[in-house]
Amino acid sequence: MSHSGAAVVEVTKDKNGIDQFLLQNPRGASARVSLYGGQVLSWRSERGEELLFISSKAVFKPPKAVRGGIPICFPQFGNGSLEQNGFARNRIWAIDNEPPPLNPNYSNGKAYIDLLLKPSEDDLKIWPHSFEFRLRVSLAAEGNLNLISRIRNINCKPFSFSIAYHTYFSISDISEVRIEGLETLDYLDNLCEKERFTEQGDALTFESEVDRAYLSSSGAIAVFDHERKRTFVVRKEGLPDVAVWNPWDKKSKSIVDLGDEEYKQMLCVDGAAIEKPITLKPGEEWTGRVELSVLASS
Structure with missing residues (x-):
């Protein structure tokens, strides 16, 4: 467990006896991560405000996935041959005892936890591919939340997967928020049988159901919550x-x-690989990273 720069990691158990880890940084920001699903269940600012949404009706009992926080959708996002959003989010992960070495600048003042998912025999029956999925969740000195995934093919044949960090942000009112950074992108609309459209607006606002995959976005995405000024x-x-x-x-x-x-x-709002699945050759490793930050805005 890391204790650098007064960043601390505390271990507790949930009511099913599954370990959870509370990451805390010196300024008082925190994040809570469960071995169940490798899921972030809470992320709080240094003022103690909860930044993630958890449903009041969430079921915290395996094998149900928890509605809210940041479920990891792997090896499938949405519908396909597997259960919806894949199986990683309702498996018990392990602590990773052989995490990849850290760059010293990276660990400075950060609280982090390294988790590992390997397929069980039952998993191999439904998705016959051997993999190691390493997940590092870290809370930076300035309160940013980082999730880094490393997925390695330890099979003797290639496999493909899609993945999403299905992040539920807590907002004041859906009618009051807007998203910037999606302008001019193509998107697949799941409400229109995945038909492809191009985003015409300079900001996305909400007045009805939205279920879209925006493609090939390279820049930062910003979610403005006017009422909460964040x-x-x-x-x-x-x-x-x-x-x-x-x-x-x-x-x-x-x-x-x-x-x-x-x-x-x-x-x-999820960082994801949806349209073009990621293919790994035997022995190959893929890395994907999401960094979430929160700013006070006027």
């Missing part, structure tokens, strides 16, 4: 796409682990 910034590497989702009122009523009105307090 802006989330999403930066990413190795993840070309951005999924944007809000279920709105009708869909929310059909989601059992989401309150009927809770869609107003959440917005999912």
Whole structure:
């Protein structure tokens, strides 16, 4: 466990006996990570404000995935041959005892935890590919949250996967937020059978259900929350796409682990690889990283 620069990691257990890790930085920001799904369940600013949404009806009991925080959708995002959004988010991960070496600048003042997922025999029956998925969650001195994934093919044949960090941001009111950084991008609209469109607006605002994958975004994505006077910034590497989702009122009523009105307090903006799956040759490793930060805005 790291204790550099008064950054600390505390271990607790949830009610199912599964380990959780509380990362804290010297300024009082924190993040809570569970071995269940390798999922971030809380990210708080130094003022103690919760920045992630967790549904009041979330089920914290395996094998159900937890609705909120940052579920990791792997090896499939959305629907396909596997259960929706893949199986990584409802498996018990392990502590990684052989994490890749750290660059010393990187570890300075950061609290971090290294997790590892390997497929079980049952997983290999539904998705017959051997892999090691290493996940580092770190909280920087300035309060930014970083998630770095390294996925290695330890098979003797290639495999492909899609992936998303399905980040549920906590917002004041969905009608009051806007997203910038998606201008002119093509997107696949899941409400129109994945038809391809081009974003025409200079900011995305919400007045009905949105379920889109914006393609090949290279810059930062900013989520402006006027009422709370804060802006989330999403930066990413190795993840070309951005999924944007809000279920709105009708869909929310059909989601059992989401309150009927809770869609107003959440917005999912995911760093992802969706359109072109990532293919790994035997022995090859892929790295993808998301950095989340929050700024006070006027």
